[in-house]
Amino acid sequence: MDNRPIGVFDSGLGGLTVLKEIRNLLPTESIVYFGDSGRAPYGTKSKETVIKYTFQNIRFLLNQDIKMIVIACNTASACSIDLVKHSFDIPVVEVVEPGAVSAVRETVNKKIGVIGTVATVNSGVYEKAISRLDPSIEIFQKACPLFVPLVEEGWWENDIAVRIVEEYLLPLKEKGIDSLVLGCTHYPLLYNTISKVMGEGVKLVSSALEVAKVVKEVINKNNAARDDKITPVYRFYTSDSVEKFESLANSILNEKIHSAEKVDIERY
């Protein structure tokens, strides 16, 4: 048994889509979440900068006495997983491999689209992960740099969101893909808009549920489940405005969060 919380971080609010699935699957676990909205987006930054941010975020979470790190950010996973994986004495879970596994399972015509930030797409991590699982699959990638600011602004389904999603995704639709990997944890918040643009023939694949399953597996393997008689605690931290974080987090999690705290992440 291990009563310490799970530490989850993202460049902002997107990782809450992962937190939500972890909470559904593991309702007795406590979670500490850090959203680095003050330095988002990560996806347009250099690999070195994203690596620096990733280590700072992890050092902050380690200060909260966590038992596991979940990198709920594709960009941070893509840029730093090889460095991070063995740098800490607690397990680290990332989001790319689980997303690739689920896309390979979903495709029938073996044509998969992958969308993500510029950094994630340029890193080629999804191509590598999907091709390793099934080399016969054709992969079509597209970076969508305006999606993260749209989500952080709370514009998930308005006309501007539809127009921007069309601009990025209609060329991808023409490739005849039957599955589309939402390779950024912010993108599930644009689910309805993306799904409207792509149409019924394209299955949208988000890694959030698969990541939650991996977290459960690791906890079981390490015998590290929390005592289910103790009520779980959720703590939220952000590097930007607490009010803005709380208001958007409330919409994402469908509940009221009043306890977010601001962190000076550059200290870590």
Ligand code: DGL
């Ligand atoms: N949620 C992050 C990801 O999964 C967003 C990246 C960003 O801040 O640009 O890639």
